Amino acid sequence: xxxxxxxxxxxxxxxxxxxxxxxxxxxxxxxxxxxxxxxxxxxxxxxxxxxxxxxxxxxxxxxxxxxxxxxxxxxxxxxxxxxxxxxxxxxxxxxxxxxxxxxxxxxxxxxxxxxxxxxxxxxxxxxxxxxxxxxxxxxxxxxxxxxxxxxxxxxxxxxxxxxxxxxxxxxxxxxxxxxxxxxxxxxxxxxxxxxxxxxxxxxxxxxxxxxxxxxxxxxxxxxxxxxxxxxxxxxxxxxxxxxxxxxxxxxxxxxxxxxxxxxxxxxxxxxxxxxxxxxxxxxxxxxxxxxxxxxxxxxxxxxxxxxxxxxxxxxxxxxxx
Amino acid sequence: xxxxxxxxxxxxxxxxxxxxxxxxxxxxxxxxxxxxxxxxxxxxxxxxxxxxxxxxxxxxxxxxxxxxxxxxxxxxxxxxxxxxxxxxxxxxxxxxxxxxxxxxxxxxxxxxxxxxxxxxxxxxxxxxxxxxxxxxxxxxxxxxxxxxxxxxxxxxxxxxxxxxxxxxxxxxxxxxxxxxxxxxxxxxxxxxxxxxxxxxxxxxxxxxxxxxxxxxxxxxxxxxxxxxxxxxxxxxxxxxxxxxxxxxxxxxxxxxxxxxxxxxxxxxxxxxxxxxxxxxxxxxxxx
Numbered sequence: 001x002x003x004x005x006x007x008x009x010x011x012x013x014x015x016x017x018x019x020x021x022x023x024x025x026x027x028x029x030x031x032x033x034x035x036x037x038x039x040x041x042x043x044x045x046x047x048x049x050x051x052x053x054x055x056x057x058x059x060x061x062x063x064x065x066x067x068x069x070x071x072x073x074x075x076x077x078x079x080x081x082x083x084x085x086x087x088x089x090x091x092x093x094x095x096x097x098x099x100x101x102x103x104x105x106x107x108x109x110x111x112x113x114x115x116x117x118x119x120x121x122x123x124x125x126x127x128x129x130x131x132x133x134x135x136x137x138x139x140x141x142x143x144x145x146x147x148x149x150x151x152x153x154x155x156x157x158x159x160x161x162x163x164x165x166x167x168x169x170x171x172x173x174x175x176x177x178x179x180x181x182x183x184x185x186x187x188x189x190x191x192x193x194x195x196x197x198x199x200x201x202x203x204x205x206x207x208x209x210x211x212x213x214x215x216x217x218x219x220x221x222x223x224x225x226x227x228x229x230x231x232x233x234x235x236x237x238x239x240x241x242x243x244x245x246x247x248x249x250x251x252x253x254x255x256x257x258x259x260x261x262x263x264x265x266x267x268x269x270x271x272x273x274x275x276x277x278x279x280x281x282x283x284x285x286x287x288x289x290x291x292x293x294x295x296x297x298x299x300x301x302x303x304x305x306x307x308x309x310x311x312x313x314x315x316x317x318x319x320x321x
Numbered sequence: 322x323x324x325x326x327x328x329x330x331x332x333x334x335x336x337x338x339x340x341x342x343x344x345x346x347x348x349x350x351x352x353x354x355x356x357x358x359x360x361x362x363x364x365x366x367x368x369x370x371x372x373x374x375x376x377x378x379x380x381x382x383x384x385x386x387x388x389x390x391x392x393x394x395x396x397x398x399x400x401x402x403x404x405x406x407x408x409x410x411x412x413x414x415x416x417x418x419x420x421x422x423x424x425x426x427x428x429x430x431x432x433x434x435x436x437x438x439x440x441x442x443x444x445x446x447x448x449x450x451x452x453x454x455x456x457x458x459x460x461x462x463x464x465x466x467x468x469x470x471x472x473x474x475x476x477x478x479x480x481x482x483x484x485x486x487x488x489x490x491x492x493x494x495x496x497x498x499x500x501x502x503x504x505x506x507x508x509x510x511x512x513x514x515x516x517x518x519x520x521x522x523x524x525x526x527x528x529x530x531x532x533x534x535x536x537x538x539x540x541x542x543x544x545x546x547x548x549x550x551x552x553x554x555x556x557x558x559x560x561x562x563x564x565x566x567x568x569x570x571x572x573x574x575x576x577x578x579x580x581x582x583x584x585x586x587x588x589x590x591x592x593x594x595x596x597x598x599x600x601x602x603x604x605x606x607x608x
Contacts, residue, residue, distance in 0.1 A: 016503035023505035024421060030413035031422065031431050034479060037472060038434050038441075041449040048452045099347020107341050108348075116348070118597070123355045125526075125593050127533020129560055130582050133567050134358045137365075137575070183354040190351065214337035237440060244442020246536035247564065271444050271536070278448075278540050294448040298441075305437045 042298055049292025051285060060292060066257045068281075073289035075296060080259050081174065081269040082297070085249060086242045088178025088263070093185045093242075094235055100186070101193035106215050106223070117194060124187035132251030135180040136172070140252055143179075144171030148264055167262040172254040175263040180248050185238040192234030196227045196315065233311030240305040244297060246271040270297045359586070366583020369576040374584075379546055379562055385573055389581055391548045395463070395557035398550065399542055400531055402467035407474030408524050414475075415482025415520075420508060423487070432483070439476040446472045447537035455541060463552035466542025473534060474527040481523025485516040518599050525596040532592070533585045535560035559585060 052060060052073060063074020104117050148169035156166035200223050208218045224231065254266020255276050270293050281287040373388045380387025414431070422428025450469040459465055489512050497507040513520070538544075538561050545557040559581050566578035 016506075019505045020503050023508070027413045027417035028421065030410050031417035031428075033410060034414050034431050034435050034438065034475065037475070038438050040453075041441075041445060041472075044449050044452040045445070048448070048456075096347045096350055099344040100351050102340075103344040103348040107344050120351070120355075122590060122593055123359075125529055125589055126358070127535070127560070127585055127589060129533055129535045129563055130362055130586055131358065133563070133578065133582055134361050136567065138357070138361050183358070186351050187355070214333055216337040216340040217333070219340070240440050244445065246442065246444040250564075251567070271442060274444055274448065275536060275539055278451075279543070291448060291452065294445055298445050301440075301442055301445075302437060305440050306433075308440075309433055309436050 042295070042302070045291050045295040045298055049288055049295045051288035052292040055285065056289075060289075061296070064259065068283070068286050071283065071285050073285070073292075075270075075289075075293055077257050077259055078268050078270040078273045078293060079296065081177075081253065081267040082243055082271070082300075084174055084263070084267070085177040085181055085253070085269055086239060088175060089181035089185060089242045090235070090239055092179065092182035093189055093238060096182075097186050097189035097193055097234075097238070098231075100190040101197055102219055104190070104194045105197040106219060117191070120187045121191050124191060127247075128184060128245055129247040131180055131184045131248040135176060135248065135252040139180065140171035140176050142171075143176055144169045148175075152264070163261040164263050167260075167264045169264065170254070170266065172252050173262075173264050173266045174253070174260075177249050177253045177267075177269070178263075180252055181242045181245060184245065184248050185242050188241055189234055189238035192237055192312075193231055196230040196234060196312075197223055199230075199315065200226050227315060229311045230315035233308045233313075233315075236304050236308030236311065240301050240308060243304060244271055244301045246275050250275045270294075362579070362583050362586050365576075365579040366586075369580035370583070371580075374577075374580055378548055379557065379566075379577070380573075381546065382569075382571065382574075387573075387577065389559065389562065389577060389584075391545070391557040392559045392562040392581065393584070395542075395545070395549065396532070396559040398552065399463060399466050399470060399538070399556055399558055400528060402463070402552065403470030403474055403531055404524060404528055406467060407471035407527065408478050410471075411475045411478025411523075411527075412482050412520060415479045416486065416508060416512075418479070418483040419486035420504075420512070435476045435479050438472075439480060442536075443473060443534055444536035444539075447539060447541055450537070451540045461541065461543035461555040463542055463549075463554065463556035466538050466556055466558065467552070469537035469541045470531040470534060473531050473537065474524075477527035477530060478520075478523050481526065482516075482520050485519030485523065486512055488519065489515045518602070522596040522599050525592050525599070529589045529592040529596070532589050533560055535564050539564075 056063065056073060060073065060075055061079070062076050063072075064076045065072045065074045066077060067073075100120070104113055104120075108116065148171070151165040152167065152169065155164075156162050204222050204226065205218050208222050213221070249269050250272040253269055253272050255268060255272065256266035257268055258265070260267065274290050274294055274297075278287070278290050281290055371388075373386060375388060375390055375393070377386065377388030378391045379389060414435075418428050418431060422431065447469050450465050450472070454465045454468060455461060493511060493515060494507060497511050498504075502511075538558055542558055542561070543555040544561040544565065545555045547557070549555070549557055563578045563581040563585070566574040566581070569575070
């Protein structure tokens with residue numbers, strides 16, 4: 001009798017051990033899968049773009065030519081467009097997001113903070129194609145009619161700055177794309193900044209208030225220094241989004257393969273080039289050049305996002321300590 | 322002396338008032354655009370709303386009328402399959418991170434990569450699936466589209482599962498283990514049950530995220546003007562249809578695009594609200 005129980009227990013034990021072993025294998029395989037997915041994505045684009053890299057060499061990065069007929073491809077125009085539209089977006093989005101985060105953590109009355117914060121988080125979830133459509137059908141005509149002619153008129157003759165704001169008011173172009181991108185990343189950046197600001201220990205802030213600091217002084221001298229690296233991380237996170245954003249930009253950038261000093265003129269970006277041209281890229285070299293563009297985009301966003309993550313981790317580590 | 326400090330005090334108060342006003346203005350500025358966008362989507366979407374949208378196929382060029390039925394059904398199939406593919410792997414990987422690799426370096430490496438995958442440009446994932454499936458002979462297909470979307474679902478679910486399982490109190494694990502329950506039973510029957518609302522929230526957020534994703538579908542699922550439920554062929558879907566119809570010069574196509582945009586926005590907002598509500602209810606239960 002006791003023998004039988006011992007055997008049953010033994011069998012059960014082996015059964016459980018096997019279950020644990022299998023379960024562990026399955027979940028760790030899934031963990032590996034995440035690592036492999038990112039590496040495979042990078043490799044697939046490198047592999048797809050190898051013909052273009054081999055044919056054009058490093059000059060691919062700074063050649064302006066993009067001629068599907070003569071099979072000559074260079075990435076400078078899309079790279080320029082990506083960088084400039086992102087730069088415009090960040091110039092607008094960073095100060096505004098900072099203001100919003102400050103408002104949500106230090107200024108707004110307590111009953112307003114939760115609903116307003118929730119609203120901004122919800123708005124971060126709106127698909128980017130909606131931003132793009134709104135940009136094309138609503139914002140671009142509005143800017144073309146009311147804003148760009150005035151920019152051209154008042155700033156167009158200035159030395160240096162003038163070249164940026166002169167030209168026909170088409171409505172679509174770099175500046176519009178930058179503006180739409182800014183509106184899109186504001187919810188991202190401000191919600192990261194808000195979360196980060198909330199980690200500042202209230203005794204630090206209260207000490208400063210007790211010494212007679214104003215809210216502004218608390219923000220500049222306590223909150224910002226405490227959270228500096230994470231704030232930069234949040235900005236980089238938004239920048240990673242802006243660099244790789246496709247739909248919001250494709251609608252309003254104008255798909256023109258040119259570099260123009262004026263921000264009012266149409267241009268192109270890496271993501272928009274791929275979205276517009278990939279389906280019609282019939283020759284192997286054309287497709288390879290677009291995949292090579294994708295690889296460049298991947299490298300740039302990877303670097304920016306990795307930096308963002310490291311910056312955010314610095315604050316988290318101090319939090320834990 | 323007193324006058325000097327008085328002036329300094331006034332100056333500090335003025336600077337403070339200006340900063341606070343600016344931050345309020347920034348909040349208004351941000352909200353202004355977002356309200357404008359939502360209002361446009363609502364107004365134009367309601368304007369184009371009709372029963373036809375749900376009963377008729379997408380129209381060919383030059384033909385008036387038509388609806389979005391095939392695109393809506395295609396999108397539902399694509400998103401459904403993407404969640405079926407991505408969520409189980411994501412939940413498993415999240416379980417690994419929380420239960421087996423909580424403080425390990427390898428776990429941290431996975432978390433790092435997962436967070437990058439979370440913010441990676443979605444068009445890059447489309448290119449990835451294109452070179453993985455479409456180019457080696459698969460052709461444009463619903464399977465390819467769902468796979469591309471699954472790569473977006475994956476990191477969202479990994480992260481939320483990891484965080485939600487971490488919130489389950491350690492005593493629960495200890496209590497179960499002390500009864501001699503094997504780890505796999507503990508995880509599937511105790512931890513998953515305790516963290517269920519959180520995990521479901523993660524899956525819902527992932528669904529909200531892929532509902533409007535356009536870029537990864539452009540060269541995987543492509544688009545299809547006709548009714549199609551065969552996942553091995555090019556699939557009609559709402560986002561790419563919206564893209565094509567919005568970029569076209571035909572007025573009635575533009576209207577259909579706005580109707581589609583409205584439907585997607587409504588869906589995304591409802592799903593995110595649902596996800597929030599689920600988490601909120603759980604919090605109240607615990608209190």
